[in-house]
Amino acid sequence: MIFWEIFLAFFIPGIVGYGGGPATIPLIQYEVVDRYGWLTIEEFGNMLALGNALPGPIATKMAGFIGYQVGGVTGAIIALLATVAPSLIAMMALMGILYKYKDSPRVKKMTALIRPTIGVMLGLIGYQFVINGYMKAGIWHTIILIAVSFLLMEKWKVHPALVIVGTLAYGGIVLG
Numbered sequence: 156m157i158f159w160e161i162f163l164a165f166f167i168p169g170i171v172g173y174g175g176g177p178a179t180i181p182l183i184q185y186e187v188v189d190r191y192g193w194l195t196i197e198e199f200g201n202m203l204a205l206g207n208a209l210p211g212p213i214a215t216k217m218a219g220f221i222g223y224q225v226g227g228v229t230g231a232i233i234a235l236l237a238t239v240a241p242s243l244i245a246m247m248a249l250m251g252i253l254y255k256y257k258d259s260p261r262v263k264k265m266t267a268l269i270r271p272t273i274g275v276m277l278g279l280i281g282y283q284f285v286i287n288g289y290m291k292a293g294i295w296h297t298i299i300l301i302a303v304s305f306l307l308m309e310k311w312k313v314h315p316a317l318v319i320v321g322t323l324a325y326g327g328i329v330l331g
Contacts, residue, residue, distance in 0.1 A: 156263075158226055158228050161222050162237045164186035165221075165237035166237040168186060169240065176212050177213075180217075187199065187221055195223050196283060197291065202220055206220070208319040218237070219234060285297060285301070294324070304318050
């Protein structure tokens, strides 16, 4: 039963997560935190931060980690297959149709309308992480990390992976 749940937890976000990895993150969060309770929101946030610091697609890294944590090696394989299966099936089945209508105004409009929804979903995850950080670390540590991260990425153009590693180190040293 656990392997079926692992499969569903990653297959469903893959089907409805139009827009790739960033669009599937809130959907995976819902499945693994809210629906099945395999991770807390804090554990999910830590896994997401670490996963973003590593190269490769975020959805497959999360699937491998969570699948392994919940169901061992078999769980990791099932989660990875469930993550890539929707895209693989859709690409094989719809490649001709997508290529034929790629310049269609309706397709372009649909894509333009979906982007704000993805932005709102990512914003909600960010809000949840800030609230969780505030509850665990306090307001001053949270404000410092947000401000320093913003300056590093926006003003000094430091790569986000380095900022994530830095905030993890800060949390481990100062808050650990």
